[in-house]
Structure formats: structure tokens, C-alpha cells
Amino acid sequence: MKTRTILSTLLATAWLLILGCGGDSQSRDDIPPQKPIWVQRSSDQAYAQSGIRPEPVNSDRAHWVRLEWQRNPEEDLEGYRVRRWSEHTNLTESPIIADLTVGLELVDGQILSWIDRGLDENGTNADLLAPLNGMTRGYWWVIQAYDTAGNRSQFSDSVYYRLLDNPYEMSVDRAGPDNYVLSWFYPVGSAESFLSFYKIRVYSRYWGSDSLAWDYLVTLYTEQNSVTLQSGGASAPMMRDCTYVWQLNAISNAVSDTHDVANAGAATYTTFLYQE
Secondary structure, three states: OHHHHHHHHHHHHHHHHHHHHHHHHHHOOOOOOOOOEEOOOOOOOOOOOOOOEEEOEOOOOOOEEEEEEEOOOOOOEEEEEEEEEEOOOOHHHOOEEEEEEEOOOEOOOOEEEEEEOOOOOOOOOOOOOOOEOOEOOEEEEEEEEEEOOOOEOOOOOOEEEEEOOOOEEEEEEEEEOOEEEEEEEOOOOOOOOOOOEEEEEEEEOOOOOOOEEEEEEEOOOOOEEEEEOOOOOEEOOOOOOEEEEEEEEEEEOOOOOOOOOOOEEEEEEEEEEEOO
16 A cells, blocks of 8 residues: 555656646747838838938948838847848848847837948948949848847848939038028939939928928939029928028939849938028
8 A cells, every 4th residue: 555655646746747847848938029020111202201211421421221110019029130131142141230139229119220331240330331333232131030038030021222322512502591502412424323313301400300391302413413492392481590401312213124223312411500
């Protein structure tokens, strides 16, 4: 009888251990996050813009791209991994260019965004997104979500963009009361120019891009260009002695047999004081 009792106890203990191991296995987090979804790219004529697009820079030498995507719904979401590759390579050759933690490198919100400044996988300032010797370079991006347990999602679909040459030597000159002339240069004679038109936006530096004072679409094909402030398009009253941002987007709607240039452009900006 005593031997049977000991055997029953051992069997019960073994069964509890088995159940315990099964319970631990079931509680372990091995479910990856959902596949990330990009924000759809808006038309170049739209305001405000959304999705992949050139990030305005106050320089003719910097070339940046803004990426936007929808935040994953998982409560244990930790961050995203970004890969980029050129049109002469493929995804299997793409380096990891960023690991972005939500709440640190990424401002948490329903829409997440990050600016690719053209660094390489080592963080070297290589300006990889810039046109090289007059030839533009197209790139694709994918992102992958990961959670606090280290689970990783499938890669997102890829998005594509090609940065054109930046407008340069932007200036705003006061020609008289309520009369300002905006001028710039553009290398229309470069080896590869897909420029179709310019989008001009003027807004308050203090209030930001929501305070749009002028929105104008213009087609010019000369190297040296100028327009008069609020001479066309949609405009709103401007405040005296306030600083305004003039953002200039160079946009391509061209069709090419050798390049995907439907998603191509550049964006620069400068500031000026609107006076009496």
C-alpha cells in the first residue's frame, strides 16, 4: 500500500510538471506584430502633404526624404527597422539603415514619421539620396515592426522615391509696399532633368505650415526664375513684421522608359520678414 501511494504521488507530480511546462509555453509571447502599412502618398498639388515625399531643407546640398506609416496596434510594440536599397540592387542586398524606438526616435502617435537623411548603414553622412553627377538616384524603402519580446513582423510593402536636384540661391526681395519678388535658380540643363513644375507655399514660421498664406503652382523652364508674391493661386492676408517660410517644391510628372520618375521631386525653403 505504501509503495502504491509513493508511486501515485510521483505520477501526480510528473503530471503537474507537464501541465506547468505546457502553461509556460502557452504564456510565452511568440506572436509577431502585424505587417506595417504605409500612409498613402498624396498628390504633389495637395496641401498638407502626406506619405513619402521630399523633406524641405534650407540648403541646396542636403537631400532628405520623409517616410510616414500607420502605427501598429500591438500594446507591446517597441519599434521599427528600416531598410533601403537603390534601383540597381534589391531587397536581399538592402542594409539596415535605422532601428527606431517608439517614444525615442519616433514621436508616438497614430501616424509615425521619420526623415531619411541619406546616411549609410554605418551612420556615415554619405548623402546617398542626392543626384550624383547630374544623374538622379531612385530608392525603395521597407519597414519591419518589432515588439518588446523581440518578435518581428513581415516586411511592409516597398515605397519608392527619387530626389531631383534642389532649387538653389533662393532669395526674397522687397520691391515696395506689399510687393515681394521670390527668385531662385534651377539646373534645367543638367544631364538628367525631369522637372515639370514648381509648387510654392508660403506660411508663418511661428504658426507653422497650417498657416498657409500662399499656395501657387507654376511652370517655368529657365535656369533663373522669379515670381511676385501672391501673384496667382490661393492666398490669404499676411501679418506685418512677421517672419514667413517660403517652401519651394520642384516636382516631376515626367514619363521615362528607363526610370520611374512619377514619384520624384525636391524641396527647399528660406525665410523672410514681411514688413510695412
